[in-house]
Amino acid sequence: MTADLHIHTNASDGKYTPEELVMQAREAGLTYVSITDHDTVAGLRQLISHRVGLKIIPGLELSTDLANREVHILAYSFDMDHPQLCSELEKIVEDRFLRVKKMVKKLNSLGYAVDYDHILEIAGQATSVGRPHVAKALVERGYFKQVGDAFLGLLEKNGPAYVPHYKMSPETAIRLVHCAGGIPVIAHPGLIGDDSFVLHLIQEGAKGLEVYHPKHDQFQTDKYLNLAQARNLLITGGSDFHGIQGRFPERLGEFTIPDALAVALAKVSLH
Ligand code: AMP
Numbered sequence: 152m153t154a155d156l157h158i159h160t161n162a163s164d165g166k167y168t169p170e171e172l173v174m175q176a177r178e179a180g181l182t183y184v185s186i187t188d189h190d191t192v193a194g195l196r197q198l199i200s201h202r203v204g205l206k207i208i209p210g211l212e213l214s215t216d217l218a219n220r221e222v223h224i225l226a227y228s229f230d231m232d233h234p235q236l237c238s239e240l241e242k243i244v245e246d247r248f249l250r251v252k253k254m255v256k257k258l259n260s261l262g263y264a265v266d267y268d269h270i271l272e273i274a275g276q277a278t279s280v281g282r283p284h285v286a287k288a289l290v291e292r293g294y295f296k297q298v299g300d301a302f303l304g305l306l307e308k309n310g311p312a313y314v315p316h317y318k319m320s321p322e323t324a325i326r327l328v329h330c331a332g333g334i335p336v337i338a339h340p341g342l343i344g345d346d347s348f349v350l351h352l353i354q355e356g357a358k359g360l361e362v363y364h365p366k367h368d369q370f371q372t373d374k375y376l377n378l379a380q381a382r383n384l385l386i387t388g389g390s391d392f393h394g395i396q397g398r399f400p401e402r403l404g405e406f407t408i409p410d411a412l413a414v415a416l417a418k419v420s421l422h
């Protein structure tokens with residue numbers, strides 16, 4: 152009985168549709184999953200009328216815009232139709248399109264002949280567009296071998312073609328999730344690279360820690376497990392699956408967490 156509480160669909164920067172992912176999850180024997188797209192619940196909505204025989208916990212991964220850090224706030228078991236949440240998400244995804252336009256401008260002035268329409272074509276039906284779509288365009292145009300190389304050279308935080316996200320602080324993101332009746336969780340705290348900031352976010356109302364994440368080593372996993380237990384926080388985890396070849400995990404079911412952790416989050420579930 153295993154769960155995966157961090158999965159991206161093609162509503163943001165994942166490869167597969169929500170329906171395909173649910174099928175894959177079922178085949179992998181998962182019992183609880185959460186779709187956690189960047190700044191959108193469009194993928195999740197597609198599953199409302201899709202009866203599949205496994206528990207789907209409403210999820211979301213909010214991007215924030217700190218100057219020197221990448222902080223993601225996961226949300227679980229919130230009201231998907233909460234008016235304030237919906238209107239914020241609308242503004243954020245609209246800004247993501249503008250952001251891509253700005254990245255195209257920067258890239259053009261750096262001599263990279265990418266165009267906005269090509270990126271939109273690559274993004275397909277994504278509601279939430281972002282750097283991975285821009286990186287794919289750079290690869291398709293032959294500038295880089297792999298998406299990761301485009302990030303390294305250009306798109307990384309504060310890199311030459313980087314454009315910040317919509318202005319939302321992690322503290323505001325945490326408040327917004329509470330407001331929508333959900334559980335705010337600090338995503339991959341090990342990638343924040345500053346535990347005093349993690350403690351600050353707990354102070355600000357984060358109710359869970361994503362202890363289990365493929366980019367955490369054993370030391371980080373143990374450290375955040377201890378922290379979560381000491382602070383009485385929910386313990387979450389998941390694969391952060393995007394369906395990208397060469398990036399672990401390559402398949403759903405390769406990185407899972409015990410069901411019991413998902414049960415605690417499943418205050419509200421679609422099925
Ligand atoms: P965005 O929200 O548009 O800033 O894009 C962030 C997403 O880009 C992350 O969630 C990852 O999926 C992806 N990403 C970030 N860094 C890298 C990297 N070095 N290589 C490949 N993908 C990356």
Ligand code: ZN
Nearest residue numbers: 159164189393
């Ligand atoms: Zn992503």
Ligand code: FE
Nearest residue numbers: 212223338339
């Ligand atoms: Fe993340």
Ligand code: FE
Nearest residue numbers: 157159212391
């Ligand atoms: Fe993620």
